Amino acid sequence: MSTAFMGMPGFPRAARAAVNDAQLRSNLRTATRTIREKRDAAVSELDDWQDLRAAGQAIKNRTLRHLDLYLERLESAVQAAGGRVHWASDAAEANRLVTRLVRDTGESEVVKVKSMTTQEIELNEALGQAGITAYETDLAELIVQLSEDRPSHILVPAIHRNRAEIRDILASHMAEWGTPAPEGLTDDPRALAEAARRHLRDRFLTTNVAVSGANFAVADTGTMVVLESEGNGRMCLTLPRTLISVVGIEKVVPSWSDLEVFLQLLPRSSTGERMNPYTSTWTGVAPGDGPEEFHLVLLDNGRTNALSDTVGRQALRCIRCSACLNVCPVYERTGGHAYGSVYPGPIGAILTPQLRGTTAEPEASLPYASSLCGACYEVCPVSIDIPDVLVRLREQVVSQPGHRSEKAAMRAAGWVLGGHRRLGLAQAAATAARSVVPRRLPPPASAWTDSRDLPSVPGRTFREWWRDRAEGKESGA
């Protein structure tokens, strides 16, 4: 990935361009609807979903409130199992550390498992500057890398591309990176997946260093957990001699049995499956089986900043399932790139400003990239009250010196939703209603919030309801 997010315009300008892209909007609409329906079906199969959600939320709260203790526990468990632990206070330090660890192996190539944390710190670029080539091995990440693009969705990073575009990308760029695409490549998904398999096979079998993230890190056992679908993760986690995992400090969970909650919450919320095809767990090194060396890099990079805000802290509960993206009416219209961060959608709108501060664009505009409809909160498997954090961040943005104009941000974000005056009114109404009766919207939007779990976005948006109401069409029910 050579295109960094640096220098991105604020959300309103980026969104304006995206909303005008009819192809993008139609790709996104189809994709988010499909994933949403799968997720709803998978979730409705478990009658204790709300109990799992409550447990997930509480486990993460317990961890965050005692994060120092759990990280120290994780560190000693990993060391006891033969791994080495490194701490990085920011992106630059993490990149320096990983670069040194790769150099120490004498290698100049690494294979990578899809990892948002390494995208966040722009590790590939840093390694590139040090003469080390990082190869993405997840199919979507490969598409993004070959086209010098940026990911636009947490789960399906190349969701903005259709099969014809993907065919062209593989056909024209695979040769620059290694095994070329076969002659006469068609746009049949099977053929495209097969091309990726052939392109990467040798690389897996010959590369000696892998870099990954982790979905969870268990403090009491030192176990790392990675969920995936394709098997590229298993390749990277077992074939190379050296494995380096860059993991945000918020990924720790206290104990092995806590995984019983998260291994139920995550796949069903994310891909809408009962379980993703592959989950790998490892504890340090296993002699004779898998990597001989394991390094864990624990990353802060603004997380302690989010932790210090007693309201915003909850964003660190996020398990990156992407359910909130798929129900968000704003994301559905703009796609992920408009958020100017590796964390798009509702979670990106609260996480990015907290990690990076709200003094610059696009961070200052992100808290406005929302209609505050509450759908994201309803589907979040760890019950992050995203609207609440957004409102708090808005307060922070307007109160800070040098804030250019809330009106400008509001105007443009409102344009995304189809009319800034109505949006402003709708937001005011939504916010007022929330503060009187928490987490309830006026009817018929209350249908969303009364059922604790949002099945899918209703036929009418809040905006449409408001328009109808204003025009006297509202029946009152």
Added chain:
Amino acid sequence: MNGSRERVLGRIRAALADVPAGEAPPDVSVPQTYAASHEQGERLELLAGRIADYRAEVHRTTGGGLPDTIAAVLSQRRTRRAVTASDAPPVWFTSTAAEVVRDDGVDVATLEGTDSVVTGCALAVAETGTLVLDSGAAQGRRIISLIPDHHVCVVNASDVVASVPHALHRLDPDRPLTWISGPSATSDIELERVEGVHGPRVLDVVLVE
């Protein structure tokens, strides 16, 4: 050890100034009201159904029928050579005509030229249709179930648990674990599910009752 460890831990402690000094982790209560399992059906039926949902095939047999079942599965997939764990029961292969290579540290090139892998598993989870391998008995190293394009996994009925909580209870975190729910799959191209990008494209589960 670098100074960053102290810096990060220091920032965390400062960020948590609102947490009362006397608070211990158990003071943040975690409701345990979720179910240990979901009573979604008889275990073996449930497992078979869930695995079929993942587009893997289930073959049910008895201890006595196992060699023939394995032989039939291998011949159905036109396997000439299969790899298995060094401690896999010899009786598994008494009926098959395929060449069977035992994993005594076979190299990657050999695995590349091998059609199938036959392993056991530590346990299987009925509700999710998941097989869990822990490199224990009859399973071998992680690599052998990864490189060949076809995986045959033998599951003993007594190793089928109802749910994810039950599975975690029985597993040993010190062992490297691979949870397998269906064949390798990607949905990255217009969300159309395609089996097999890197892991085995075909998964056959032999359920022994």
